[in-house]
Amino acid sequence: MDFSLYGLWHSMGAFAKGIVITLAIMSLASLLVAGERLIIFSRSRKESLRFAEQLGGVLTSDSLREAAAKSFKGDIGYLGRTIASGLKAFNSGGSSTDEENINLTEESVARALERQTAREVQNLKRGITVLATVSSTAPFVGLLGTVMGIVNSFQQMAASGSGGLGTVSAGIAEALVTTAFGLLVAIPAVMLFNYLSGWVDARAVDLAESSNELMDLVARYHRRHLRTAAQAAE
Template identity: 35%
Template sequence: MLPHDLSPWGMFMNADIVVKAVMLGLAFASVITWTVFLAKAVELWITRGRTLAALGRLSEARSLGAAAEELSRLRGPGVTLFNAVQAEFRLAGDASPDGLKERVASRLERGEAATARSMWRGTGILATIGSTAPFVGLFGTVWGIMNSFIGISKAQTTNLAVVAPGIAEALLATAIGLVAAIPAVVIYNLFARTITANRASVGDMSAAILRLVSRELDRNAAPYAKAAE
């Protein structure tokens, strides 16, 4: 008869205090992974829906005034970019069109960068868990096997019934490390692809706003050009 209960819970309860700490830390990391997954998945899904909705409205607008009216009832990064452009128009006054275009492009560029930072926020913990969890689990395994060999030395026997429980407890730490790491890596890669697609949509929104600004400035400049002739 084996001297220990070799169920996962039994092995956890009979493990060394260091191995227990490692297992609990990895279990907590796994909880963090799934919490981030749920929260970030909802956030990215909402962001993408809002961006596409704003892009559809903006594509149909013929002027900045019409676009402002269409986007007034929407939210999201696309609307934030458009509001920044409107703010620049108010600050510019009667500035030259070329200078205004440069400042609008600068605002759009910084707005895209801020949106990208916001979308990536919170995903770094997934990369950290995915890269470190296997090694943390391996540390628990090494510690547990070391204690098993010390126990073998003290018992002065190599009977498998004596050796197996300690080694099984140690290997459980590696298994929990993999359980924590694999989902973290998969979810991080999934978010990376989703964020790339969202950034492309935000870039399309920025380009649409810039085209609308260019048309607006050209329309405003046309009467002055005819008067000069």
């Protein structure tokens, strides 16, 4: 018997070939998803860094209104969309010095930042579940091929009436190939899933920190205007 990949493929039964084809499709899907996510992540990170550079010089508690009215060209990335949603909510609150209205504005900004952060994290996670599915199911798909290969071996043994190695070697080889193929598909998928999930978790922390910094600026802006209004009233 030819134990090369070519020889094993031609000695496989229809079921085992179906298992191998299924695993190949799963592997291709995981690689395509990972490639697409890596491109999106790289581009989004560059856009977010560019937005941070554009806004960093103007976003202070003294110029919060000017920053909120500023328009940014091009795509501003996950960071820009999150901060822009908070600035929009801040702008919608007006410039009232009434403490109740100020509290409502700050709550509105916080909710806007929270909603947009959740959207951005969900967008970054899009497709990663494919990697999770492939990494968790590929070994079992390969195991299914293994089980069927062993079943075929016993059937050949029963049909021949003997238990020699030559009788069952083809079925055992078929079983081992599908097992190995399942592991080869699952291992890269697990590594890619862990890497991409860690990247998204890190960006979620970045968004949370940036949102908190914006909320601090909004709070300082309002407290300063309350003091100014109080001094003017005196």
